[in-house]
Amino acid sequence: MKIIGFETLLANAGLRNYLFIRLRTDTGLTGIGEATLEWQERTVQTVAHEWVQGRVVGRDPFDVEAMIGGMIRDQYQGGSTVMTAISGVEIALWDIIGKATGQPVYRLLGGRCHDRIPAYANGWYGGARTPADYAERARAAVARGYRALKFDPFGTAWKVLAAEELDAVIEVVAAVRQAVGEAIGLMIEFHGRLGAGAAIPVLRKLEPFHPVWCEEPVAPECLDLLAEVKRSTACPIAAGERLYTQADFYRLTALRAVDVVQMDLAHCGGILAGKKIAAMAAPQDILLAPHCSIGPVALAACLHFDVSTPNFLIQEAFAEFDVPWRNAMVAGWNPIHNGAFVLGESPGLGLELDDSVIAEHPYVPKAFPSLWDGDWQTNFTQDR
DSSP states (O other): OOEEEEEEEEEEETTEEEEEEEEEETTSOEEEEEOOOTTOHHHHHHHIIIIIGGGTTTSOTTOHHHHHHHHHHHTOSOOHHHHHHHHHHHHHHHHHHHHHHTSBHHHHTTOOOOSOEEEEEOSTTTTOOSHHHHHHHHHHHHHTTOSEEEEOOOTTOBBBOOHHHHHHHHHHHHHHHHHHOTTSEEEEEOTTOBOHHHHHHHHHHHGGGOOSEEEOOSOTTOHHHHHHHHHTOSSOEEEOTTOOSHHHHHHHHHTTOOSEEOOOTTTTTOHHHHHHHHHHHGGGTOEEOOOOOSOHHHHHHHHHHHHTOTTBOOEEEOGGGSOTTTGGGGTTOOOEETTEEOOOOOSBTSOOOOHHHHHTSOOOTTOSOOTTSTTTTTTSSTTO
């Protein structure tokens, strides 16, 4: 079997533009992947055709290690753009392999380790400004069945947090905790906003609310600072969505700088790279919660990883707070049910693109807001 076709499809989904990759083989099988990267979708698309395509067409789709490993070696300069293009292809290769063998991808990754895939809601707080707004939206998310919620209460903070800003953060977190009760998990998102000197006292103020984790309290590349912060708080720490290489994740896990690794399979090299990161994390008693704030194909890749990975914890869920046409782009595929994901038995990833729906939603420039723009919360979800 050889790959003979390489195609990209770009579609707007409100907050983001989703970039899908479709590979076609000489047997007629196709595989789909996703290479969405905020603000850089067209750049990734260009790299995919100018550089990745020539290293994929003519190859056997089963040669994942050689093909993907060779591209990661040869791309030389590194970074999120080229790694996202490579990751999108890797996901599509697994879709082909699953279809060729008649198996869902997770069975090719070690089989089922988990009977259910718990989800935590993200995107639910779009438009929230006051503690009461956050509380109202939190109750609505819990009413959908979610047992955990993630949110960023930090406004536009950068490096330092004034006393009045800290008071506002605590008011929001307290309002959400009171609204949903102690049984609902809370993940507090920092988006790498603070310096270590500011993050540590904030984390200590958050400890009484018993967060499941506090995410990216400092800049994502500052792994030594992240380890220092982790040692200074009782709050579990999560990070990893903005790391892109196995070397990055080796350092992260070797430092025990986190309690939860959040690699993004659409950026870190794909599904097999995710399994290698999970293997690095396991001896350190570190859990996995893959980041996935983008589209449905990337989500499908995560679900196959999740169910087949022993140290998986919980999966991010944006789908119910996305645009109404999200599921239509993948022929109605909708795996979220009452706050948890259900993974079917279809071969490959288990979903297909609907080209006609994708064509109805063309690319929109600058769809994703700056997280340091005063209006970013308003523009954070489908309400935009």
